Amino acid sequence: MLSLLDIFRIGIGPSSSHTVGPLRIGTRFLESLSRKGQLERVAHVHIELQGSLALTGVGHGTPRASILGLAGFRPNKFDPDAADMVMAQVENEHRLPLGGGPTIAFDPKADLDLAGHIVPDLHPNGMRLIARDADGEVLCDKTYYSTGGGFIASQRQLEKPVKQDQISSGTSVPHPFGLAEELLSICAREEQSIAQIVLANEGARRSEEKTLAGLDRIAEAMDACIERGLTQEGILPGGLKVRRRAPELWGKLSANPQSNEREQLFDWLNCYAMAVNEENAAGGSVVTAPTNGAAGILPAVMRFYCRNAEEKACRDSRRTFLLTAGAIGLLYKQRASISGAEMGCQGEVGVACSMAAGGLAALWGGSPTQVASAAEIGMEHNLGLTCDPVGGLVQVPCIERNAIGAVKAVNAARLALHRDEATCVSLDQVIETMRQTGLDMSSKYKETSQGGLAVNVVEC
Template sequence: MLSVLDLFRVGIGPSSSHTVGPMRIAARFLSHLVRHGHAAQTERLQVELQGSLALTGEGHGTPRATLLGLLGFLPETIDLDAAERALATLHVSHRLTLPGGQEIAFDPARDLILDFENIPALHPNGMRLTAFDGHDRLLSDKTYYSTGGGFIASERQLSAPVDDDRIGVRNDVPYPFGSGAELLHLCGAHGLSIHALMLANEDAMRPREETEARLDAIAGIMLDCIDRGLTTEGILPGRLQVQRRAANLWHKLQAAPLANERESLFDRLNAYAMAVNEENAAGGRVVTAPTNGAAGIVPAIIRYYCVDAERSAKDMRTFLLTAGGIGLLYKQRASISGAEMGCQGEVGVACSMAAAGLAAIWGGTPEQVSIAAEIGMEHNLGLTCDPVAGLVQVPCIERNAIGAVKAANAARLALHSTGPMRVSLDQVIETMRQTGLDMSSKYKETAQGGLAVNVVEC
């Protein structure tokens, strides 16, 4: 089993598969060179971004993230000011210092290649990294894949026939499950809620106090991101010149606190979700939930239904554990990569996770939580990923706002349910997977179809 904490990664925007993943891949390749004794011999590095990483790479910040990884920065700990200084120095000096102190020539314009023609068969987000010695002899040639939500895999791992090898994590837990049906069976057999079962599994990986502290930290980073987005105005980076809207909407809400309750609910969820995704679009610090492109939905629901409702930190943990358990099903049984599944694998999964978490803190049974998750995905099936100008802005920011409102409604519908639904969570996850496989590649984070080609850039 993967850990719930694997789904909630701290990183930088605007895309977990295009920034967090490539940064981690670059760092892993450097570690590989050190481990095999090649770092001291290396005189030249070359990086090829393939598939979606090339096609929407510039708009998604992939070259920048790759360079940051080569410069030694990691998504979880990056100092953005220091990172910008290091990038500026690299672009002027064309010199890169490898682990161990070996300094080599590295010109991003020459050594970082966007390969628009190569769409890898194993996964559309491919990165090939090669190292050469002073005589231009090949020292290492590795291909990795950014598989969504900041997860990465080597070519060997993705080619492996066994799921455990593919994921690369072998955590022995008391309640392993591979489907929604198995999860519900375990809850019923042991008299556990989904969040209690998930916490017991996390207990097998680390002390409970550490798990709770990390969950609290994740919630804190999410809420801080909302606060930044609600107080920051201006234009988002990129040629679309998109105006930030969350702060203006928040100002209006503050000026009319006694407005219609229903309208206030929608406006607050909209403001919270958009605040996160505007921060993400600006390259800010966000939490994958389960991806950067869908990072606003879970925090928006937490802010409104936990913080604004004055619920406890324990309720936020319940929410995150439940949402994370549902997210693991999508990760294990399908994909959370927009380049594989379209936006149904990002916003759809986030909506499903948030609906489940909300149903849990409202006192729903495991069956009702599963129904909430199913409803959240069912009405996002077929959602395409067609970012205009290759930027994670239009329609991505608004899409998170809509997803947050959908999640709340899915949870309410689930709690009114009185019996089994005709569509199960496993069936909707499998339908999402099949739909993603059938979907044309031009609608899957390539900016080659949909809004990306029908919206005229000005």
């Protein structure tokens, strides 16, 4: 069961699947031990990172996130100073305090394996955790999967067959849908927008007031991330010596904001998108939209087009944008995947571009059909986009790719609003095409840093 607020998660960079996911897996593993009354018996834990989690894990901060997850850190309540203290204890004393449990011996070099040669059939982001007692008896041996966007799943959950109406399975909602075609039919029948339909469905999970408050928190977190990214200068961590560029561009735009404003549209979108993804690359607080690697596109488009001198109008615009974009994200998550390790970057930047295009079309007064058309165009021209991060870092080409995605989303929305006739390609068809393309794509181009720019670019 997924809620709109599951698509947008406040967490930490640089990767929702490689950082946020492992953090959440660690805490879930501890919860499993605690439920069985075995947590206090744990004397040793072994971590095995499989597939993409190992191949690009060091650049994505996965080993650190995996350890901190076992220490009880959560992505939405992450204290960087406390995390540094725990990691210092692990590295200097080889001692790890389990969250809510005992402090155990833990040597990262011996107790954490980067098993890139193991690529699980269920999902390429596998993470196996084994807990033993003082006598070496296995207390718990589980494998979890980080499925993109901060979502995690057990083997049982991934083996469960997908239902046609899985978007609303498990919760009785007034307007269940599993396909874009169904969603558009509901909008036509109820004479309501996509945002209104999704808001009504969220009412089955919580009050409308709480849903709107949650959306406001997401919007504020996105905007705060832009603000931080516009003021932080210097070189990003990781060794590529990538310099933050958003602050310099922001300074130029702010010095002469009205000059050639139409021509500056690209610059504003580029500035905002890069600000977010530079923050993400530095391990800052970001919102999965739908992933960390693609976190800059929605905030950039929302910041530029939802700005309004009147606070209520600005807040209402942001809500409409996020509700509409989130509905599109739900379709991709349930019908295909938002994991770069499964789909390549079409599943991250491509999906974010599609979501932003649909959200913007709604803001511009587009009908539900035009919104779906904008989302379709946004993905159609990202099909086949590979995920080939240089050095396994979410920097090159990821930061600029978000800037390009934001601009492309705006154009997709404009194209959709200029079209009145039926489209040749439906949103459902392009989602299925993305899924098939991802399955056919070589693993070299799916967040493994074994192909593309990752092997042809040695240093920047």
